Amino acid sequence: MLIARNLRKVFSTGPAVDGVSLEVKRGEILGLLGPNGAGKTTTIRLILNVLQPDGGEVTFDGKPFSMEVRNLIGYLPEERGLYRKNKLLNTIVYFASLKGIDSAGAKRRALEWLLRFNLMGYADKKVEELSKGNQQKVQFIISVLHDPQLVVLDEPFSGLDPVNQIVLTDELMQLKQRGKALIFSTHVMDQAEKLCDRICLINKGKVVLQGDLNEVKQRYGQNTIHVEFDGSGAFLSAMPIFKKTLLYENSAELLLSDGLTPSEVLRDLSQRLAIRKFEVREPSLQSIFLEMVGAPAQGISRPAAPRHGKVSS
Amino acid sequence: MTKVLAVARWEYVEKIKSKAFLFSLFFMPLIMIGMGVIPSLLASKQDTEPRVFGVIDQTGELFDSFDRRIQEDYKLPDGQPNYVLRRIDASDGLDETKYRADRLVLEGELEGFLVLTPLVFQDSAAEYRSRNVGNIRVIERFTQALREVIFEKKLRTSGIDPKIVKNISTSIDLRTVKISERGEEEAGFEKVFFSAYIFIMMMFFLVLTTGQLLVRSVVEEKTNRVVEILVSSCSASDLMTGKILGLSGLGFTQIGFWTLIGVAISLKFGITLIALDNALLLLVYFVIGYLFYAAIFVAAGSPISTEQEAQQITSYLVLVLILPIVLALPVLQNPDSLFVKVLTFVPLITPTMMAMRIPIQMPSGGEIIGSILVLATSTVFAMWAAGRIFRTAILAYGKRPSIVELIRLLRIAT
Numbered sequence: 178m179l180i181a182r183n184l185r186k187v188f189s190t191g192p193a194v195d196g197v198s199l200e201v202k203r204g205e206i207l208g209l210l211g212p213n214g215a216g217k218t219t220t221i222r223l224i225l226n227v228l229q230p231d232g233g234e235v236t237f238d239g240k241p242f243s244m245e246v247r248n249l250i251g252y253l254p255e256e257r258g259l260y261r262k263n264k265l266l267n268t269i270v271y272f273a274s275l276k277g278i279d280s281a282g283a284k285r286r287a288l289e290w291l292l293r294f295n296l297m298g299y300a301d302k303k304v305e306e307l308s309k310g311n312q313q314k315v316q317f318i319i320s321v322l323h324d325p326q327l328v329v330l331d332e333p334f335s336g337l338d339p340v341n342q343i344v345l346t347d348e349l350m351q352l353k354q355r356g357k358a359l360i361f362s363t364h365v366m367d368q369a370e371k372l373c374d375r376i377c378l379i380n381k382g383k384v385v386l387q388g389d390l391n392e393v394k395q396r397y398g399q400n401t402i403h404v405e406f407d408g409s410g411a412f413l414s415a416m417p418i419f420k421k422t423l424l425y426e427n428s429a430e431l432l433l434s435d436g437l438t439p440s441e442v443l444r445d446l447s448q449r450l451a452i453r454k455f456e457v458r459e460p461s462l463q464s465i466f467l468e469m470v471g472a473p474a475q476g477i478s479r480p481a482a483p484r485h486g487k488v489s490s
Numbered sequence: 491m492t493k494v495l496a497v498a499r500w501e502y503v504e505k506i507k508s509k510a511f512l513f514s515l516f517f518m519p520l521i522m523i524g525m526g527v528i529p530s531l532l533a534s535k536q537d538t539e540p541r542v543f544g545v546i547d548q549t550g551e552l553f554d555s556f557d558r559r560i561q562e563d564y565k566l567p568d569g570q571p572n573y574v575l576r577r578i579d580a581s582d583g584l585d586e587t588k589y590r591a592d593r594l595v596l597e598g599e600l601e602g603f604l605v606l607t608p609l610v611f612q613d614s615a616a617e618y619r620s621r622n623v624g625n626i627r628v629i630e631r632f633t634q635a636l637r638e639v640i641f642e643k644k645l646r647t648s649g650i651d652p653k654i655v656k657n658i659s660t661s662i663d664l665r666t667v668k669i670s671e672r673g674e675e676e677a678g679f680e681k682v683f684f685s686a687y688i689f690i691m692m693m694f695f696l697v698l699t700t701g702q703l704l705v706r707s708v709v710e711e712k713t714n715r716v717v718e719i720l721v722s723s724c725s726a727s728d729l730m731t732g733k734i735l736g737l738s739g740l741g742f743t744q745i746g747f748w749t750l751i752g753v754a755i756s757l758k759f760g761i762t763l764i765a766l767d768n769a770l771l772l773l774v775y776f777v778i779g780y781l782f783y784a785a786i787f788v789a790a791g792s793p794i795s796t797e798q799e800a801q802q803i804t805s806y807l808v809l810v811l812i813l814p815i816v817l818a819l820p821v822l823q824n825p826d827s828l829f830v831k832v833l834t835f836v837p838l839i840t841p842t843m844m845a846m847r848i849p850i851q852m853p854s855g856g857e858i859i860g861s862i863l864v865l866a867t868s869t870v871f872a873m874w875a876a877g878r879i880f881r882t883a884i885l886a887y888g889k890r891p892s893i894v895e896l897i898r899l900l901r902i903a904t
Contacts, residue, residue: 256715259716271500275496275724276723277493
């Protein structure tokens with residue numbers, strides 16, 4: 178569906194996107210991951226032709242960007258807002274008309290979507306009367322109303338409560354099942370892990386990791402221990418048997434040093450902690466992310482200075 | 491193109507419904523009417539004493555019937571005649587008599603006087619001379635009475651055939667001449683100044699209304715980041731064109747509505763409308779000039795991202811708009827000087843210069859074609875430059891770019 182090759186964009190402050198290539202197919206969700214300021218939003222803007230790249234190219238089904246392509250794309254920008262003073266239904270119809278939908282059709286579809294999201298009562302209300310979460314749902318409606326082939330969502334979950342996160346997740350899965358190509362950016366790895374088929378991790382304007390999610394995780398080996406426990410796990414980060422520790426309040430992710438078996442570790446840990454869960458599998462996306470972008474591994478509670486993860490390969 | 495129209499429609503329809511717009515639409519005329527009507531209500535207070543006017547009647551056959559009609563029609567509440575007319579002997583030549591009568595006016599003997607030459611039958615032209623030519627009621631009454639007197643006279647002396655009826659039913663063109671110690675001044679000056687003034691004011695209002703709305707709407711779309719959705723849905727130039735179209739439509743609606751009210755009031759109160767000669771030619775200048783200003787507003791407005799900055803920039807742009815008004819006086823005093831001719835070719839002030847020059851003295855065809863070409867070319871260039879700046883600047887949220895950066899925007903191919 179969408180292929181971007183070697184995209185480059187240089188601002189006066191330096192290159193924001195430096196040779197990014199990515200691809201997303203129909204019926205697939207691509208997670209665009211990266212820390213703040215990594216160049217995710219700029220990459221998205223280049224893909225959508227909001228910004229013109231300084232280098233590289235973007236093709237849709239093999240064709241370059243054109244006016245027709247614009248109508249096949251839906252976009253939910255990161256920093257959201259809408260016309261505050263205008264009525265909800267009119268606003269939705271306006272955006273649809275910019276995607277080439279006639280106003281009668283747009284109105285019909287808008288009402289269907291409002292019904293679906295339980296927003297029917299707000300159709301004639303001003304946008305500013307809606308809660309933030311509801312405004313965000315409206316933005317989502319705007320990005321998909323014209324039945325786009327490619328939907329690009331920049332941080333779609335930020336600001337949504339858990340219930341609406343589930344509602345949105347359902348919608349994304351449905352879009353995927355209907356054969357749409359989706360790109361969504363986030364820096365919340367749990368969401369990416371749940372939703373994405375493929376990931377593209379960007380740091381400092383460059384792709385540092387890309388591929389099928391499961392395959393990427395397997396690349397990082399099967400020797401990561403996921404443990405849940407009661408009590409204080411502070412000592413874990415000081416244990417030399419782990420190459421890397423990610424410590425949370427009541428859980429930890431531990432990368433085992435070579436030559437040790439998980440059962441030895443379990444025996445050791447069970448003497449000092451009340452273990453509730455012990456699992457050996459590939460590392461979480463979170464830990465891969467932290468490793469790739471070079472941030473220190475840190476837990477939520479760290480009574481002692483955390484041990485920095487060593488890069489393993 | 492459909493997207494341009496979609497943007498234009500949105501800007502027009504949504505803004506026209508806004509309370510602020512409706513308020514200004516109806517409130518402005520009320521203020522204008524208030525400012526126009528209240529003083530004239532005060533001015534048209536009933537007279538309590540007879541007022542003395544003179545009549546120089548070269549035809550020798552109008553004074554009596556005119557006098558009779560004025561006496562009959564206009565009386566003071568106590569029954570005295572409102573206007574006392576004195577016949578001024580014109581036997582020593584028209585110029586000499588006028589001079590003598592002017593003195594009488596300046597000395598306070600007469601409030602003003604009418605000059606009726608035989609021309610009154612041919613051209614229906616007469617002259618009213620006074621210290622104060624702003625006394626609309628007197629002028630109106632005299633004009634009315636004179637019209638009727640002449641009408642009668644003409645009917646009597648000629649056989650009534652349609653041609654004559656048409657001829658005599660044309661209204662009297664009363665030439666008003668203001669007398670002052672410096673001698674007489676053509677009231678036509680005021681007419682020219684006034685019509686040019688209306689032209690400039692209309693343009694001023696239109697540019698300001700549209701420009702402000704434009705800057706506002708860009709700022710709003712930047713603040714709420716809607717601009718990202720817009721630019722991913724249509725091209726930046728579609729967006730810019732749509733905005734200019736929609737908001738200009740709004741401005742023209744406003745001006746059109748006010749003009750209508752103005753015309754209605756003028757007709758109702760019998761105020762003579764100042765007809766713009768060569769209206770079509772002036773319209774050409776108006777429209778192209780307007781687009782030129784719009785481009786400036788787009789270029790200056792699109793890099794802005796807060797309301798405060800928007801207000802700041804608007805006040806700067808007002809200065810640009812005022813410039814032609816400042817230059818208006820030297821032009822009127824000397825419409826044919828080289829200086830004025832050169833100014834005519836400066837795009838920013840071409841429309842105003844022409845608005846003043848055309849009614850006074852038609853500039854040569856070469857000047858007209860040349861200035862339109864220069865103005866149109868500059869407008870195309872300005873629009874192109876504005877489009878460039880707009881395309882990049884609407885996505886810049888941070889600080890306002892400097893002039894140098896703006897120039898860089900123009901140079902680089904983005």
